[in-house]
Amino acid sequence: MNIPNPSTAPAAGEYAGDEVSAIVLDPGYSTIRAGFAGEDVPKSVCPSFYGQSDSGEYHFGENAIHAPVGGLDIKNYWGADGIVEDWDTAAKLWEYAITTRLTGARPGDPSRNGLNDGNANGENMDVEMEGLENNEKPLDDSPLLVTEPGWNSAKAREKYIEIAMEDWGTPAFFLQKTGVLAAFASGKASGIIIDVGASHTSVTPVLDGMVLRKGVQNSPLAGNFVSDQIRTSFKQSTPEIPLTPHYLIKAKFPVDAGAPSQATYREFKTPPTDSFRLNEEERILTEFKESVVEVWPGPGRFNNGTNEELAKNTPGRPYEMPDGWNQVFGPERFRVAEGLFDASAALPSDTAPAPKPEQTIPRLVQAAIQQVDADQRPMLLSNIVVTGGSTLLYKFSERLNYEINAIYPSTRNKLIAPGSVVERKYAAWIGGSILASLGSFHQLWISKKEYEEHGAGIVEKRCR
Amino acid sequence: MASGRDVRDMLGLPAAAGGGDAPKAVGAAPNQKRPKPAAGSRKIRTSGTSYVFPWELVKRSRLTLIRPEGVAREVAALYGERPPPVAVYEEKKAYRAKRQSTGPAKKWIQQPFTNPVRADGLVLKHWRRKPTMAPPVQETEDASMQEGDTTDTYIESCADFAKYDIKVYMPTFTDEEYAAYLRSDDWSREETDYLLEVVRDYSYRWAVIWDRYDYAPRQHAPETANSEDQALASMPFAPSKNRSVEDLKARFYDISAKLMKQRIPEVQMDADQYSTYEMLTKFDPVMERNRKMLATALINRTMDEVKEEEFLLTELQRINMAANRLDAEREELRSRLDAPPQNQSVSAGLQAFTSSQALQALFQQLFQQDRSKKRASGGNTGPGRLSLSANDMVHTPGSAQQQLSAANRRQSMAQQPTAQTPVKQLSPHQEHRFNVSTHDRLTSGVTFGSDKLLKMRQAKSNVQTQKIGNMLATLGVSEVISIPTSKVGEVFETLVTKISRLLDVRKVREKEEGECKVLLAMKERRSGGGGGGGNAGDETRPKQEIPDSQETPDADAPGEEEEEDEDDVNKNYGDDAEGEVDENDNPDEPGDDAEGEEDEGGFNGEEMDDDGDVDAEGEDESSKQQSRATSQGVGTGQGHKRSASVFSQGSAQSSKRVRK
Numbered sequence A: 001m002n003i004p005n006p007s008t009a010p011a012a013g014e015y016a017g018d019e020v021s022a023i024v025l026d027p028g029y030s031t032i033r034a035g036f037a038g039e040d041v042p043k044s045v046c047p048s049f050y051g052q053s054d055s056g057e058y059h060f061g062e063n064a065i066h067a068p069v070g071g072l073d074i075k076n077y078w079g080a081d082g083i084v085e086d087w088d089t090a091a092k093l094w095e096y097a098i099t100t101r102l103t104g105a106r107p108g109d110p111s112r113n114g115l116n117d118g119n120a121n122g123e124n125m126d127v128e129m130e131g132l133e134n135n136e137k138p139l140d141d142s143p144l145l146v147t148e149p150g151w152n153s154a155k156a157r158e159k160y161i162e163i164a165m166e167d168w169g170t171p172a173f174f175l176q177k178t179g180v181l182a183a184f185a186s187g188k189a190s191g192i193i194i195d196v197g198a199s200h201t202s203v204t205p206v207l208d209g210m211v212l213r214k215g216v217q218n219s220p221l222a223g224n225f226v227s228d229q230i231r232t233s234f235k236q237s238t239p240e241i242p243l244t245p246h247y248l249i250k251a252k253f254p255v256d257a258g259a260p261s262q263a264t265y266r267e268f269k270t271p272p273t274d275s276f277r278l279n280e281e282e283r284i285l286t287e288f289k290e291s292v293v294e295v296w297p298g299p300g301r302f303n304n305g306t307n308e309e310l311a312k313n314t315p316g317r318p319y320e321m322p323d324g325w326n327q328v329f330g331p332e333r334f335r336v337a338e339g340l341f342d343a344s345a346a347l348p349s350d351t352a353p354a355p356k357p358e359q360t361i362p363r364l365v366q367a368a369i370q371q372v373d374a375d376q377r378p379m380l381l382s383n384i385v386v387t388g389g390s391t392l393l394y395k396f397s398e399r400l401n402y403e404i405n406a407i408y409p410s411t412r413n414k415l416i417a418p419g420s421v422v423e424r425k426y427a428a429w430i431g432g433s434i435l436a437s438l439g440s441f442h443q444l445w446i447s448k449k450e451y452e453e454h455g456a457g458i459v460e461k462r463c464r
Numbered sequence B: 001m002a003s004g005r006d007v008r009d010m011l012g013l014p015a016a017a018g019g020g021d022a023p024k025a026v027g028a029a030p031n032q033k034r035p036k037p038a039a040g041s042r043k044i045r046t047s048g049t050s051y052v053f054p055w056e057l058v059k060r061s062r063l064t065l066i067r068p069e070g071v072a073r074e075v076a077a078l079y080g081e082r083p084p085p086v087a088v089y090e091e092k093k094a095y096r097a098k099r100q101s102t103g104p105a106k107k108w109i110q111q112p113f114t115n116p117v118r119a120d121g122l123v124l125k126h127w128r129r130k131p132t133m134a135p136p137v138q139e140t141e142d143a144s145m146q147e148g149d150t151t152d153t154y155i156e157s158c159a160d161f162a163k164y165d166i167k168v169y170m171p172t173f174t175d176e177e178y179a180a181y182l183r184s185d186d187w188s189r190e191e192t193d194y195l196l197e198v199v200r201d202y203s204y205r206w207a208v209i210w211d212r213y214d215y216a217p218r219q220h221a222p223e224t225a226n227s228e229d230q231a232l233a234s235m236p237f238a239p240s241k242n243r244s245v246e247d248l249k250a251r252f253y254d255i256s257a258k259l260m261k262q263r264i265p266e267v268q269m270d271a272d273q274y275s276t277y278e279m280l281t282k283f284d285p286v287m288e289r290n291r292k293m294l295a296t297a298l299i300n301r302t303m304d305e306v307k308e309e310e311f312l313l314t315e316l317q318r319i320n321m322a323a324n325r326l327d328a329e330r331e332e333l334r335s336r337l338d339a340p341p342q343n344q345s346v347s348a349g350l351q352a353f354t355s356s357q358a359l360q361a362l363f364q365q366l367f368q369q370d371r372s373k374k375r376a377s378g379g380n381t382g383p384g385r386l387s388l389s390a391n392d393m394v395h396t397p398g399s400a401q402q403q404l405s406a407a408n409r410r411q412s413m414a415q416q417p418t419a420q421t422p423v424k425q426l427s428p429h430q431e432h433r434f435n436v437s438t439h440d441r442l443t444s445g446v447t448f449g450s451d452k453l454l455k456m457r458q459a460k461s462n463v464q465t466q467k468i469g470n471m472l473a474t475l476g477v478s479e480v481i482s483i484p485t486s487k488v489g490e491v492f493e494t495l496v497t498k499i500s501r502l503l504d505v506r507k508v509r510e511k512e513e514g515e516c517k518v519l520l521a522m523k524e525r526r527s528g529g530g531g532g533g534g535n536a537g538d539e540t541r542p543k544q545e546i547p548d549s550q551e552t553p554d555a556d557a558p559g560e561e562e563e564e565d566e567d568d569v570n571k572n573y574g575d576d577a578e579g580e581v582d583e584n585d586n587p588d589e590p591g592d593d594a595e596g597e598e599d600e601g602g603f604n605g606e607e608m609d610d611d612g613d614v615d616a617e618g619e620d621e622s623s624k625q626q627s628r629a630t631s632q633g634v635g636t637g638q639g640h641k642r643s644a645s646v647f648s649q650g651s652a653q654s655s656k657r658v659r660k
């Protein structure tokens, strides 16, 4: 008997796999994930933040955006509504994510890849432009599957295919919603997908691989919201907890818990911009989320009176800042994440509007279920897929489970939360990888010819 | 140091390997990081250890001799000198056979292909084995092609996945048909077309259809709308309605049903078609809507409601379980009263002996065994009743079974005294009301109260019995007493006692009267007929005196009063009594007989004189007694002890009679 293992090939016809070297691109607010379909992790994960110098020069990639260079503005191409805002940069950044790790940089098209933007007005460039028509585009060989948020606008969808077909020259293209793909990654064709990412939390009911559009819900209470809550919590604490990013620290010395830090700081000729600092602070906050923040697991809300007392009796979690300042965090570590589930418990922040009750995750789920045909509701509730980086918050699933059971006590509610970090963070990409490597998917691609015939409007018809 | 052969053996290399290979393997063995598994070798002894020291080789070469295949070396080392006789190991742990190398590596190419399902002829590339029959000349061409990627490459048509291209069946209709049958006040033609299109697009997934259904005739026509549609759409038509799933379904099913009927007349439909047709026509949107409302209400129940329901359900379950248990207990009780319990091993064994022949055979067998045993052991049977006698032969299998089941019953009763419910104390009033009586000792088996009464009517002699019967009849006591409760039994008993005492007294009186007459006659004769006026006082005195002397001293006052009360009764039966006087003439009775009767019980000492008279009458009486005892089975409830076996008693009695 041949016991299947990662190195044994599946028997012919065992799965409908037929890889066509498709590339899967899953752009998110925090990172862009790209890789070949059929693989189990995205080969290329690159930050969605990019640097733009005063001269307008783009800096892409992890290394570039974390270098403390003066005059580098750190930006993000996503809009506040969770839809791509800056299309030009988005296209460049995506192309960067694909070409640096997957296809390799192609010769030619230097005017478009952004690398020569600084000196784009040279005479010799124009000469080269003549020969460009025959030049290869970055994705000439690879079909492309791109993911989109469930509430993407029709205009934005057309933009995706335009970029893919015209800028990158892909022979075939498809657009699929992250919710559906995350469900596929968990082996489900139907279910309700709760995706708590960086900028947005979305709840997507999916039936037989199709999004039930009326049920799609989204809210800004996600990873960035938690980060903001942590900042507020730091500010409110007495004395205020300092948030000093790594790049400012030259050397640090051990200090007692709660004592002021003793560190020597770095000097910069041209100090990095505020946006750079914010982004660097965000890195610390993500680390803080990973290691300290905890979601109150229930039963009951965190601030229902007794639970806070209970939380005080649990051992705290220590955290040390880059400058050596350290402290053991007690019940406040629950409070910063409580806003995801209970709007009234959110700390009042001066940068973001106070969350509304209907933006909390339980209310989103309720609203989504409400918009679905009554017959499908129990089925959806028994397939609740949990995905997105912020669901990795400690005890998140427990709390979600408690909340959903409190709303729907009479149905069989089942949470599907993959244990591995990779599967949780990259679920949408993995689902895309599965989908694009299926032989049965061949007939769904939008070909270049179809695009040329019908125009960009074809996405609305084909990618439902 | 191990020989080269050992090492080869350890590495599982074929002994007959090429001369060049073997020394290489030996040389490489100690340093080899990951020895190659050998092909087709029966012993594969390589391991994943990174380094093998020379001295280990010696140790291992010994170990390998006893090490069973498929067991890790470390595990095998734990076996020590004596390996277990049977080793269990997983097959898959064995090393896989080496891949057969058949020449140079196969070449793979990115084969362009088209999917026949696609109309646009999209060419994609997938990895395929390079066709082997290609002549080497072409290979160079291929190489150049791969670089140049010229267009004249062979394009395969890959239909492997064409089967996944499934088109759903849609009802179609012409304009005339629509005009004739499908018109609806609620639905415009355009919206109907749109509905059909959406249904096709989402392959009858109604939840999705409803979700995506967005018919807006004015704002923008559906993408597929042709120019004519657009013209219509711009006309002031029905405004966009908010359609529910049921509305959509109803319209679609209606269209389908009507078209179906149009294509195939109802009478020509086969069973499948007709059931589909029926389903389509029977769709009731209102009912569906109500059902969904109920379903929604069910989902939206609050925690409290769910908890309450859960509580009620557990309660129901509890009640059901209790009811089941009660039923089972009742069933058991019933079976104890009626028939031997079904599930006992004894009864299982008894099944074979339900027929009389089988029982007879069994008895014979046991009897023979018993006899032979007795002969062998010298007839010492001990205190228990271990031997069988011919009298024990049971003639009816039913009664045998009853007896055995009675034994079982007693056994099971003895086994579970604790399982019984605690005794409830009843007040005397309640005891009376529920007719509960307590007994120091219960005799086994079931008796009828009427039997008890019947037995009380019977006296030792026929004459006496008849007399008692007459007396009772005179008193208006019917032959059969309808509800012979124990209380009635008690009263009846006292009555019968009194009657027999009365009869006794009357007998004595008649005797005395007779004597008085004789004496008077003698006196008259002596006095020669003088003074005929006999005084009444003389007459009565001896009557009173004599019973005093004759009767036992415990004769009490009420008895005498009763005697006087019932004087007139005596007179009515005067002739009867006279006839009896003769019989009573035998004054002396054999004492032992009286005792025997007393043992049997039923009558008290006062009657004994009377009984004694009759006893001599014959054996028919005693045999009657025996049969009565057999039928009655048990004692009369007067506190007399009776042995469990009625039969043995009967036999003992009869033997006593015989002795007499």
Ligand SMILES: Nc1ncnc2c1ncn2[C@@H]1O[C@H](COP(=O)(O)OP(=O)(O)OP(=O)(O)O)[C@@H](O)[C@H]1O
Residues within 6 Å of the ligand: A027, A028, A029, A030, A031, A196, A197, A198, A199, A200, A201, A222, A223, A224, A285, A286, A289, A290, A387, A388, A389, A390, A391, A392, A393, A394, A425
């Ligand atoms: N272990 C962790 N614990 C808590 N939060 C985490 C953890 N790892 C990542 N995050 C948070 O998850 C977010 C990133 O998640 P994810 O990659 O799913 O978002 P995204 O898909 O890029 O964003 P969006 O879905 O909003 O477009 C960040 O806010 C990050 O701080």
Ligand SMILES: [Mg+2]
Residues within 6 Å of the ligand: A028, A029, A178, A195, A197, A198, A388
């Ligand atoms: Mg995301």
